Amino acid sequence: MRPTMEDVAARAGVSRALVSLVMRNSPKVSDARRAAVLRAAEELGYQPHVMARSLASRTSTVLGVMVNDLRNAFFADIVEELDSAAQAAGFDLILNTGGRSPTREWNALHNLLSFRPAGIILLSPVVPASAIQVAARQCPVVLVSRTARSSTVDTVNDDGEAGSALAVDHLVGLGHWRIAHLDGGGAAGAAQRRRGFEAAMRRHGLEPIVVRSEHTDIGGENAVRELLAAYPPPDRPTGLVSGNDFNAVGAISALEEAGLRVPDDVSVVGYDNTSLAALRHLSLTTVDQPRKDMARLAFEALIERVRGERTEPVRHLLHPSLVVRATTAQFPTRPKAGRPPSGT
Amino acid sequence: MRPTMEDVAARAGVSRALVSLVMRNSPKVSDARRAAVLRAAEELGYQPHVMARSLASRTSTVLGVMVNDLRNAFFADIVEELDSAAQAAGFDLILNTGGRSPTREWNALHNLLSFRPAGIILLSPVVPASAIQVAARQCPVVLVSRTARSSTVDTVNDDGEAGSALAVDHLVGLGHWRIAHLDGGGAAGAAQRRRGFEAAMRRHGLEPIVVRSEHTDIGGENAVRELLAAYPPPDRPTGLVSGNDFNAVGAISALEEAGLRVPDDVSVVGYDNTSLAALRHLSLTTVDQPRKDMARLAFEALIERVRGERTEPVRHLLHPSLVVRATTAQFPTRPKAGRPPSGT
DNA sequence: TCTATTGATTAGAGCGCTCTAATCTTGTAG
DNA sequence: CTACAAGATTAGAGCGCTCTAATCAATAGA
DSSP states (O other): OOOOHHHHHHHHTSOHHHHHHHHTTOSSSOHHHHHHHHHHHHHHTOOOOHHHHHHHHSOOOEEEEEESOTTOHHHHHHHHHHHHHHHHHTOEEEEEEOTTOHHHHHHHHHHHHHTOOSEEEEESOOSOHHHHHHHHTTSOEEEESOOOOOTTEEEEEEOHHHHHHHHHHHHHHTTOOOEEEEEOTTSTTHHHHHHHHHHHHHHTTOOOEEEEOOSSHHHHHHHHHHHHHHSOTTSOOSEEEESSHHHHHHHHHHHHHTTOOTTTTOEEEEESOOHHHHSTTTOOEEEEOOHHHHHHHHHHHHHHHHTTSOOSOOEEEEOOEEEOOSSOOOSSSSSOSOOOOTTO | OOOOHHHHHHHHTSOHHHHHHHHTTOSSSOHHHHHHHHHHHHHHTOOOOHHHHHHHHSOOOEEEEEESOTTOHHHHHHHHHHHHHHHHHTOEEEEEEOTTOHHHHHHHHHHHHHTOOSEEEEESOOSOHHHHHHHHHHSOEEEESOOOOOTTEEEEEEOHHHHHHHHHHHHHHTTOOOEEEEEOTTSTTHHHHHHHHHHHHHHTTOOOEEEEOOSSHHHHHHHHHHHHHHSOTTSOOSEEEESSHHHHHHHHHHHHHTTOOTTTTOEEEEESOOHHHHSTTTOOEEEEOOHHHHHHHHHHHHHHHHTTSOOSOOEEEEOOEEEOOSSOOOSSSSSSSOOOOTTO
C-alpha cells in the first residue's frame, strides 16, 4: 500500500495535521519539524493524494480542457500554451476530446465535470449552448473559438471578419479584383470569415464570389473545380481566400491539376497559419490567429473567475494578422491582362 | 452547493447506501426504489463525485495518457482510438503532455500519478527509464513507441526495421540502386529505422548511404543539400528514405529547389503516413504504422494488468505497411540512364 | 510568581462516497 | 402460525486528506 499522511506522521513522530501543514508549506511550522517531516516523506516515497486533498478542502487545482479536435494543430498550440500557464500558476491540466461529435463531446464534458475541476476551458466546442450552460453552473467556463451570449461564460475569439478583410485587402493591394471565398460551411468561425470577406469586397467596390466548401483539403479541391467550371476565363477569379489552411492546400492541388500556377495565375490565401502553411514546400500566405495570446487570455479569464475576482463576462476579440508567404503575387503579372471594374 | 448522495437519498426517501447501489447499478435494488432514486437524482441534477468514489472504493476508472507531442498527428490518432476503447470499457481518459522535455514530462507524469489512475499509457516518452520504473511501481504502465527492459511494463512498437526495409524494397523494385536514408538522429525509433535501412540495402547488395538529419522539414532540407553536395552526378542518389513525413516534405522542397523533379528525377519515401502525407498536394509515398492496432493493443495490455489477469510483460512489435502514392516512380525512366552494380 | 501573549502543535469532525455486516421484509414450506 | 431463507435496505466505519478550534509551550510583562 502506498504510504499515507498518517505513515509519514508516525515516522516523523508528529501528528497528521502537522504533516498536512508541511505539505502545503504553511509558514507556521518550526524548521526542525518541517525538516523531520520532509525527511520522513522522502524516505517513504510519500506523495499527497490529490483526490483526498480536493475532497477535504473542497477546492481543486485541476483545470479541465476539452479539445474539439486533437488532430488540429491549432488546438495543440493553444493547449501547449495553456499547459505552461497552468504549470506556472500551480494548476494541473487534464485534457479530453470530444472527437468533433456533439454526443461524445457531451460525455467528455461530463467526465471533466466529474473531477470537480476548478474551471474548464472548451476549445471550439460543438455541444449546444444549453450544455455549456449546465457546465457553467458547476464551475467557471471559458470558451475559445466559440461565441456565447450567457453572462456566466467568458469567450476568446479571433476576429474572423477582420481576418478575411486582411486577406482581401492584401489581394486587392496586389492588383486582384476577381476574388473568391471558399466558405467553411458550418465549421466554427466560418460564418464570420465569410461575412468579413463579403464586407471587405464591397468596401473595395468588388463583387464577392462565395463557393460553399469545407475546412478540409478535399473540400478545397472540389470547391475549386466547381469555381473553375462556373467562372471560365476571362471571368476566372485570380485570387482565392480559403476558409482555412487545409482547404487552401486542396485548392492549390486542384488549381495545379487544372494547369494553373500558384501564385503566377492564381493567388491563394489560407487561414490559421498552421504548421502546414509554414512548410517551405507550401509556403502558404495565410491569416494568423494570435494563438498564444488567445490561450493566455483564456487562462487569465478562467483564473479570475476561479479566484472570484470577477463575475461579469468578458468577450475577448483578438486581431489576426497576415503572414505573407509564397502563394500570393502581384496581378496582373504583365500589364493588359484585364480591366478593373469602375469601382476600384 | 452541488447535490450530494445524501440529498438524493433524502429526496427519494431512502438511505445513502441505497442511492450508492443505484448509482453503481447494482442488481440488488427493487425496481420501485431504483426508479425513485433515479428520478430524485435527475430532479436535483445529481452527478456522482468521482474523486470521493475513488477515494472510498480504493479503485479508479481513470486512465492516464501522456502524449509526447500534441502537435504530432500520429499521437492524435492513437489517442482518439484509445479514447473510444476506454469509453467502451467504462474508463475515463485524462491526457497530459510533456512537451518533449524530460523535465516537463516528469512533472506531467507526476500529475498523472497523483490522480491515482488505474493505469497509464505513455506515448513515446522521453523520461529516463528510471522514471518509468517509479511510475510502474504505482500502477500498470504501457509504453507506446518506446522500448523497455523492465518486466513490469508492457510495450507496443512498430517494427521500424521492417518499415525501412519495406521502403528500400519498394525503391529497389522500381529500379533504384543509389538510395540514401535521412536519419532521424536521436528521435524515437530513428535508430531502428536506420538499422533496417542499412540491413535491407546490404541484403540487396547495395551500399547504404546515410545522412544524419532530424524529424523536421528543415532537417530534411538541410540533409538533402548536404547529400547533393556530397554525391554529385553521376553518383547522385535517385531514391530517398526519410526518417519521417516531415523530413520527407523538407527533402522534396530542397530537391525541387535544386531543379530536381519528384518523382521523375528522385523518388522519396516518408514514414508515419501522417495526414500530411495523405494531402493530395503532396501524395507522399510513406510507411504506415498500424496506429489503430497499436492503440488497441496498448489499451488491452493495460486493461489486462489493471484487472490483474497478467503479470508477465508483453512486447508487441507490429508490422508496418507501405502506402504507395505519387512521390516514387520507376527508375530509370528511360533505359540506359545508368548501370546497376553487379550485386543486383 | 502569575497571567497574557504569541507561536507551534494536535484532536477531531467531516468532505462524498463505498462496503461490510447487520437489520428489516417478504414469501414459502413445515 | 411459526421458522427461515432470500432479497432488499440501512447503519456505520473508513478512504486520505483539510480545517477549525482547542491545547500546549515558551517567553514577556507586571
